[in-house]
Amino acid sequence: MITKKAAIIDMGTNTFHLVLVELFEDHFHTIYKEKIPVKIGQGGISRNTIHPDARKRALHTLQHFKNLIDGESITEVFAFATSGVRNADNGAEFVTEIKDRFGIDVQVIDGIQEAQMIYEGIRLSGSLNGQIALMMDIGGGSVEFIIGNSNEALWKQSFEIGGQRMLDLFHYHDPILGEEVENLTTYLEEKLVPLVEAIHYYGPTGLVGASGTFDTLTDIYYASLQQSKSRDQQTFQLPREEFERIAQQLLTLNKEERLNIPGMIPMRVDMIVVASCLIEYILKFVPVDTLICSSFALKEGAISRLMGKHSLAPVTTR
Template sequence: MKKKAAVIDMGTNTFHLLLVQMGDNQFEILYKEKIAVRIGEGGINQNVLLPNAQKRALHTLTHFQNLIKGEKIDQVFTFATSAVRNAKNANDFTDKILQLTGFKVNIIDGEREAELIYKGIRLSSSLDQNTSLMMDIGGGSVEFIIGNEETIFWKKSFEIGGQRMLDRFHYHDPILEEEVDKLYSYLESELTSLFNAIKKYSPTRLIGASGTFDTLTDMYLASLQLERSRDIQSHFLPIQNFQSIADKLIRLNKQERLKIPGMIPMRVDMIVVASCLIQYILKYVETPTLICSTYSLKEGVIAELMEKVVSGVNISV
């Protein structure tokens, strides 16, 4: 029997809605939408959700609620990540959401976030028997997972997301070389446990999940005068081409970046520091190709729900 479900991913930068119909170890996407809410804007490094950010979030969730009602879906799974889990006023905010929409927000920790991202990447068929380093660059946090198609060897979430790095290091546009150097020094000190894990498990592949990696894929394909197929969930970006794109992003100002084919406005600011992060990680993982998974956390939730549908268990997460 097929069952419908809605998944809401309340990311620090972007809110995602995914409406699906599930059954027999597969799912059909009924509708999906992403909106640049920027819930962490202005307050993320002070661990507070500012009034204007909350207003945008509530407006977006009301919009999502109307779409969910239109599909007659009563199973709604709502997740909040870095910006909300670290906010001093998170409970007040989630109470407002419950009162306005009826959505009970599941504030997940970094370990759970990494686990769901892994399950989403696995569902995209990006993994094989080789050991891979997976990364998801959010606005508030970045999750790193080392594993293969069978299991996770190591995972950790770091509060070094795009909005945090943007607020802390990207003061000039284009970003200054000294700002990039400060960012690299910061990453060197913050990611010690990751570098130790890379030495231990020796991943030979680098996989990026959704978000920034979708946009990098779009820019690469646009340079070849191609479009990304909706039927393909795993794309390959040669490292040489990524480095060329990243160097351009770092060199150009915002208006110039917006003119790059494949760029979208919601990514134009954070993609600079995100590209710096990827370049830095590539110093530790030698691979000829960057693998870009279009699936991430929300699809990881769907993967868990499908397991329960197949086993006849009531769907819950």
């Protein structure tokens, strides 16, 4: 059987991901994957710019990714940039520099396109069934919400309220102050009105979180059980009462103490506090007993499109 290799680069606001895969008609094999906390939004996201230091980190990481891609002799490279680049005044200039330096064409996708690809990644993970679920992906710049099931996405929207933005706006003290949590909650009440309306209309009965924060929350949960997560598994369950326990713990600890929590990784230690506050807020409207956590998200959505096609289909917005 003739296989095709491809590289997918997900240039998130907090983390850059690289996945090298072999593609088959109905499945894929991961050759290599890596994630690096580039934090392209750090120092500039609140001013709609990519800070020079963040740009340097990004270019350094992309050079590293390019070396790995060339090492596997992969020529099919699909790169996506999200909130941190699409909202930056110097984002287009940055994309041009990447093309000039590395020969990589970066597709800057809008929030609806991003939400659709996240949905396709979650669907590929097997996290969905016939019931209607609310899906969420907490990025550094934006948060995507999708309501749907394994057949279709019924509603989707992207909100520019990602972890780095919430961090910049509300998390000034460490541990976070009760007043800061209250201010963050008021902010979410204002920003997420369309989401709450959609939840009331569609009535989702499940909650699925995609990668990032949800990966780390399940890592912490499994570590508390003295278990490790299977690498072959894409879907994990986090009991709500365990999430509540972890979230309350995160509110009371400073950064150094959070780093000492078994299962915590340094790249998540800053944003996980405000991200957990966001999840707490969402649970008011989708009161589930168990959170479903999908390790697949946007990059696997891209892989889903590539499988059996061997060329990336246009990103649909419907």
